[in-house]
Amino acid sequence: AQSVTQLGSHVSVSEGALVLLRCNYSSSVPPYLFWYVQYPNQGLQLLLKYTTGATLVKGINGFEAEFKKSETSFHLTKPSAHMSDAAEYFCAVRLQTGANNLFFGTGTRLTVIP
């Protein structure tokens, strides 16, 4: 069975500091990996995804994530936090075969301190 673990339900960083949001997955086969962002009272917006190819994936708003198979991780980073990055972030996985469903982590709420 597949699952997603996001370490830290709340993360606070100072404006301009590095953002690191952690995501680990458990899957019997290599999955596809996604990061979504949710602003208050809105739907989810795709930040980036990994399917195949280069393991370092660049997304919107300066975010990037690296797929590390040996560590079963897909951590999200941004070199310098902006106030507008304050939101909730969800990591999700989908198997390459079988049911076409996304399995989400419980989310990490990012607070940016001015």
Place this chain on the structure above:
Amino acid sequence: SQTIHQWPATLVQPVGSPLSLECTVEGTSNPNLYWYRQAAGRGLQLLFYSVGIGQISSEVPQNLSASRPQDRQFILSSKKLLLSDSGFYLCAWTHNSGPQETQYFGPGTRLLVL
């Protein structure tokens, strides 16, 4: 371009009343459609998904049901709401061409059952 709509945006309903939430997708055909619920402080829970008209798969047994009367319309219903049905309901769609496809989310419906 494709867009996804949900309505109503907000709904307050008494316990025991019926529910109907609607989701429509524009600009694509034969999408896979999904209903998620996001309870306060928790991640996203997949409720139903559909790969075609009249085809509904339920992920979690509960007092909710889903229907897909048209290719780009997905409806979430209940005959009698419970307090525990309160939450943020999100509809999503993907192209049906494989698990690498991105799920695109609607703006959501916030439901409060009193």
